[in-house]
Amino acid sequence: MEYVNLLTGFRVDGRRPNxxxxxxxxxxxxxxxxGSALFEMxxxxxxxxxYGPREVQNKGQQVNSKEALVRCEYRMADFSTGDRRxxxxxxxxxxxxxxxxxxxxxxSILTHLMPRxxxxxxxxxxQADAGTRAACINAATLALADAGIPMRDIVTSCSAGxxxxxxxxxxxxxxxxxxxxxxxxxxxxxxDKVTLLQVTKYHELLLIAASxxxxxxxxxxxxxxxxxxxxxxxxxxxxxxxHLYPEGHCFL
Amino acid sequence: MSAAxxxxxxxxxxxxGEKRRERKEELRRHLAEDADWPRADGRSFHDCRxxxxxxxxxxxxxxxxxxxxxxxxxxxxVFGPRESKKAMMxxxxxxxxxxxxxTTFATPIRGQFAFSFQGTDNKEYSAMLHxxxxxxxxxxxxPKTTVDVFALVLESGGSDLPIIISCASLALADAGIMMYDLVTSVSVSCFGKNIIIDPxxxxxxxxxxxxxxxxxxxxxxITQLTLTGEWSDGKIxxxxxxxxxxxxxxxxxxxxxxKDASSLAE
Amino acid sequence: xxxxxxxxxxxxxxxxxxxxxxDGRRRLQFRAISVETGVxxxxxxxxxxxxxxxxxxxxxxxxxxxxxxxxxxxxxxxxFVDCSxxxxxxxxxxxxxxxxxxxxxxLQRCLLGGKSGAxxxxxxxxxxxxxxxxxxxxxxxxxVVSSDGNxxxxxxxxxxxxxxxxxxxKVNVSLSAATDEEPEVDVSDEEFLQFDTSSVPVxxxxxxxxxxxxxxxxxEEESQMSSAVSVSVNRHGQICGLTKxxxxxLDPSVVFDMIxxxxxxxxxxxxxxxxxxxxxxxxx
Numbered sequence: 001m002e003y004v005n006l007l008t009g010f011r012v013d014g015r016r017p018n019x020x021x022x023x024x025x026x027x028x029x030x031x032x033x034x035g036s037a038l039f040e041m042x043x044x045x046x047x048x049x050x051y052g053p054r055e056v057q058n059k060g061q062q063v064n065s066k067e068a069l070v071r072c073e074y075r076m077a078d079f080s081t082g083d084r085r086x087x088x089x090x091x092x093x094x095x096x097x098x099x100x101x102x103x104x105x106x107x108s109i110l111t112h113l114m115p116r117x118x119x120x121x122x123x124x125x126x127q128a129d130a131g132t133r134a135a136c137i138n139a140a141t142l143a144l145a146d147a148g149i150p151m152r153d154i155v156t157s158c159s160a161g162x163x164x165x166x167x168x169x170x171x172x173x174x175x176x177x178x179x180x181x182x183x184x185x186x187x188x189x190x191x192d193k194v195t196l197l198q199v200t201k202y203h204e205l206l207l208i209a210a211s212x213x214x215x216x217x218x219x220x221x222x223x224x225x226x227x228x229x230x231x232x233x234x235x236x237x238x239x240x241x242x243h244l245y246p247e248g249h250c251f252l
Numbered sequence: 253m254s255a256a257x258x259x260x261x262x263x264x265x266x267x268x269g270e271k272r273r274e275r276k277e278e279l280r281r282h283l284a285e286d287a288d289w290p291r292a293d294g295r296s297f298h299d300c301r302x303x304x305x306x307x308x309x310x311x312x313x314x315x316x317x318x319x320x321x322x323x324x325x326x327x328x329x330v331f332g333p334r335e336s337k338k339a340m341m342x343x344x345x346x347x348x349x350x351x352x353x354x355t356t357f358a359t360p361i362r363g364q365f366a367f368s369f370q371g372t373d374n375k376e377y378s379a380m381l382h383x384x385x386x387x388x389x390x391x392x393x394x395p396k397t398t399v400d401v402f403a404l405v406l407e408s409g410g411s412d413l414p415i416i417i418s419c420a421s422l423a424l425a426d427a428g429i430m431m432y433d434l435v436t437s438v439s440v441s442c443f444g445k446n447i448i449i450d451p452x453x454x455x456x457x458x459x460x461x462x463x464x465x466x467x468x469x470x471x472x473x474i475t476q477l478t479l480t481g482e483w484s485d486g487k488i489x490x491x492x493x494x495x496x497x498x499x500x501x502x503x504x505x506x507x508x509x510x511k512d513a514s515s516l517a518e
Numbered sequence: 519x520x521x522x523x524x525x526x527x528x529x530x531x532x533x534x535x536x537x538x539x540x541d542g543r544r545r546l547q548f549r550a551i552s553v554e555t556g557v558x559x560x561x562x563x564x565x566x567x568x569x570x571x572x573x574x575x576x577x578x579x580x581x582x583x584x585x586x587x588x589x590x591x592x593x594x595x596x597x598f599v600d601c602s603x604x605x606x607x608x609x610x611x612x613x614x615x616x617x618x619x620x621x622x623x624x625l626q627r628c629l630l631g632g633k634s635g636a637x638x639x640x641x642x643x644x645x646x647x648x649x650x651x652x653x654x655x656x657x658x659x660x661x662v663v664s665s666d667g668n669x670x671x672x673x674x675x676x677x678x679x680x681x682x683x684x685x686x687x688k689v690n691v692s693l694s695a696a697t698d699e700e701p702e703v704d705v706s707d708e709e710f711l712q713f714d715t716s717s718v719p720v721x722x723x724x725x726x727x728x729x730x731x732x733x734x735x736x737x738e739e740e741s742q743m744s745s746a747v748s749v750s751v752n753r754h755g756q757i758c759g760l761t762k763x764x765x766x767x768l769d770p771s772v773v774f775d776m777i778x779x780x781x782x783x784x785x786x787x788x789x790x791x792x793x794x795x796x797x798x799x800x801x802x
Contacts, residue, residue, distance in 0.1 A: 029573075029663075030573070030604050030605070030663065030664040030665070030668060031571035031573075031664055031666060032571060032664060032665065032737075033604065033664075034604070036604065043559065043560075047602070047604050047663060048604070048741075049603075049604035049608045057607075073610055073611065075602060077575075077577075077600065077601065077602075077659070077661050078598060078600060078657075078659045078661075079558055079560070079561050079577035079579060079659045079661075080560075080562070081560075082560055084579045084581070084657050084659070090611065090612075098737060120603075120607050120610070122602070122603035122604045122607070123604075123612070124602040124603070124604045124661075124663065126557075126558065126575065126661075127558060154775075165704050242770065266736055321793075329682060341682070371784075372616035375616075375619055376619070376623050378621075379616070379619070379620060383762070383763065383764075383765065386765035387745075387764075387765035387766050387767045388767075434675065442632070457588070458632065458633060459632050459633050460630065460632040461631070461632040461636065462633075463546055468767055471767060472769060472770070473767025473768060473769060474767055474768050474769075474770055474773055475765070475767040476762055477760060477761075477762045477768075477773060478627060478761050478762070479627075479757065479760035479761075480627050480628075480630075480632050480758075480759055481631050481632030481633060481636055481758070481759075482631065482632075482636060482752075482756045482757070482758050483756065483757045483758075484756060484757070485757070485777065485781070488774075488777060489774060492774075493770075494772060494775070498771060499562060
């Protein structure tokens, strides 16, 4: 199948290879949570809610009492995918993504400021159209910021793939299921550090070793552009939190 | 049996389906007549099935009871009060743990409840049993401990849940667990204008609606009430009153039974 | 769960006794409701309902299936509810299963009618494509996103709105000579059929706190309840289902009184919901 039009260079949904899908974010969507956010990347739509910092619920899980315990659960709604299927909770894929999100967020949260406490991040996928990993991380960042949790920096994430000899940014479902290699990158934008790098179909990437740098670079460049968007949103959040905490948790 | 003939092999599910459809037609014909027809087992609309109940079938349990209403056979064992599991949080009132399970041979098609409905029907009944009994048991009399109520349906012949409830309260009384009153339960099915009490599984399969009442006659309190299908106000009142009346009568029988059992023990 | 001090409990109970609740509502007054349709484009119909801080999403998906042996002239409808951990940390992991199952059972009881199909919210025979061969299986999924009490009423309302938003593709069946063979089915992706949702009931939960009962209780108010009765009422004032929660027993006369109050409140709620649906459809 032709994923990139040879003449015009446009992709199946009319985007250019280095163009992101429409982004939309909203904070404070779950009234009862300490922080929450809705994040949309095209048709992918996720909700993240943060509860905490609060007392550690299960003392057995606490490894280091000098740092906050960060926990994460990723869940997909039954109706989130095209063909409806009831999946058992806590299947391998969800467990893996939960772990990825937890590790990525933990790297950015200033856990040493909140000893003997616990932060829960819950991510619910409402609609899956590829790139849920990246969308979840972006949503979780916004929710953490909304909850006023001190962080080193804003984590932003985006995926990129390689199809028809072209590196493509922010794959949609059709492109994602085409079977090409893809990478998901998460960066601490201001500090310019990579906190997440996941590659699937690595062997195919090796085959096109020459292009290895391309999707990767593309992805990290454009996570920067998400960063700018997130920053504008976060400045709103900051504005809001400045009212709440006059001394301010200056994490931006 | 054309379905079985064409497939070449005997399939109990298909055959049962065919047979049940025939019975449904018969049931519908009766309804059209709109009179108090005798039901398949010869009862009239407001007659319960002949019941047999007994306490103490399982000796290992603190209390137990067996109930047989027509084809429905239920056995309930009560254990405890005993120490709650370690993982449980501290509680200054007791816990009631209810579990309802079906034997694999309880239904005409083997394992119908145990497999295809696993996780829904049994859990649903377990939750219903718990909700019904928790209002009747004096939980504050056994703090920090748990009472386990295990119900096993040996044969399912309709009105399973109400029989489980009545049988469980008899077993609780047998175990000497403090209760405000015995809870008895009766369900009715509705067919068009008619209300029939204590339906069999056939009648339940074709009912237009059902109503279940669990009642404590001495306190005149309804501890559980569920309803499905479309009902008008007046019909609900009639059905609930019919159930309450039957519950009171059933409760008297249970009380006599317990008295007999204790006098026999002396 | 909700942690309340003795003073707060007293305040809530006192407010209910005086017909002025903590958020200024009267006993039989609902919170402001907001309705949005078409929130899940992948589904045949979907809706989001917000009732105060409670937020639920319902989606309806239709798939072609085979009717059951016992009911060859009827389609199938199944209802599942899931509580997202975003709504409350206690729904994490398997923590939501028991509560989700309770909600699912209550909704099934209120919306699917009797075993014969009488009193069902959706006319099951309208889902049949070929008698005994092909029918539509409707999967109704509810998701609790944010929880502040009265989830059952919100879910039932969301399902009602989602059903009114649902379009079932028109199906053309090519009649083959041999009746035993599986009929060929051509699903249209342009023409859709709408449901008649006028008979879909709403659920009104009356929560008993002290001597009085209230509608649309918040989490704080629910923590103070002795028992609650959920009644499903349709437009014609018929009762389509009833479930009771909470351990405490109720006097029969109180139950009958609650049913008649629920019927009255239900009628008002249906008309509010209908105007919201019309507004949501106009906005689309």
